[in-house]
Amino acid sequence: GRRPVAGRPSWIRPLTARSSARAGFARGVTGCSGAAACAPGSRGIAVVTGGSRGIGAAIALALAAEGYAVAVNYCGNAVAAEAVVARIRAAGGMAAAFRANVAAEGDVVRLFEDAQRHWPELAMTALVNNAGVVGKKGVLGFKAGIEGVDTAAFRELFDVNVLGPLIATREFARRAGKGSGVVNISSGSAAMAANLYGMSKAALNSMQAWLVEDLTPKGIRMNSVSPGMTRSDMIANWLATEPDCKEIPMRRVGEPEEIADAVVFLLSEKASYIAGANLRVAGGRAPGSFIH
Template sequence: METGLRNKTALVTAASKGIGKGCAAALIKEGCRVIISSSNAKNLEYALKEFSAIPGAQVHAVKCDLNLKSDIQNLYEQVKSLYGGIDILVNNCGGPHPGFFEELGEDKWDYAYDQVLMGPVRLIKLFLPSMKQKKWGRIINITSLSVFQPIDNLILSNTFRTGLTALAKTLSNRFAANNITVNNVAPGYVLTQRIKELAENKAKVTGETAEQIFEKMKSEIPMQRIGQPEDIANAVVFLASEGASYITGNTIHVDGGRVVSYF
């Protein structure tokens, strides 16, 4: 399928590792100019080096801690001076702190609010005018299957990602006439640093090994395998493409069939 993405400008946040990195790689391979950002300069440098080896890669890296308003403003200013604006915004972030309600203090709630919800709000506010001007835009939020069914020990994800989903649907109505779509991709289990850490944490509590936790995860997935960042990236590329221009306000779960509800 011709995606029509050549020379579009895309910003992918939290893109030094895992799902964000997979999305950035896929957009680079489609011929997009891609700005990657993350909070750790060393991680970002490694990712930039790897991406620069992709034939024809147009890629730029800007350090940005998504929990810092000033970093988001700086990211915007750097991108604006380089490219004027962007066509595609992929809102990814680090994983919210795991834990049950009784375990999480207000500091963790405040952090996750900025991390999951206000980061995208701030980025959309800053980059929307350039999309409106071009009368073309794609906003794609990486969320989680937690928006379909709560994950018991991920209450911060459950709470703020459903808020982000509501934001996306509301904005999709508002910007549709500007040819700007707003959608979410909700991963199931994907093999990244984050899922390894979650499995190790769980293993400490249950007394199982991380391998046993992974086997259990697999057994809950009809496809019988843990996803790869590329599985998520394929959905992001599709939603960014011209072919998806009539899809907005939607959430695609990419989970090997893991979500048990109809929708």
């Protein structure tokens, strides 16, 4: 069954039996310091790309619980995005869904314009570059060779995983002030021989290393989170064949809420001196040996 974690809104952390073991640690890392700190909209606007499901949805819910007005971005699944928004609003939080293809510059510009227009009284304070694609199975898979690569697939992957975060960060920086933050959702595959997906995540990490030099003096902190094997449709087949998760030192996969905890921490005052970091949330699995 599901039960809420004590001291946190019931809609933010629907725990499964597998994820309940880490609840105490999560409470210690994040959480509001008082009712005023968690008031809806008190933390400004947070834009979460790819926020309609999985890790993105968990991040949107977590940030709403921290007092952000959350712009839940989606590309094709409006129903899922509105469901996330409904959960947040039902608990008294602030959220709205915004359609945008992060690979299309005009869409990204409109995403930020629309979010600011929706909450004109609030400052733009947080961006989570979560939207991403893995690539076509059999063409860009982890075992695909050079003969299977096609330029159209390459462009799609890099447009979403690299250009999208770059454009979103540019639009965010044009509107954000000191004390704001950006978190990129990267991957341990950036250090793997993981074909084009790993290449795109390595490029994302390189983008961060470059932008930190520019953004940090302006009061905008940028960091990233690299999830390990995290419960999702993507790893369902693997989990069915490896239920004991022997490749992971903690012997379990991560939950989307655990990735969200890391994002909340990096955007919080507790991480005020952290910029340019890449936080691995992978159950102890070494970098370069896991995917998400």
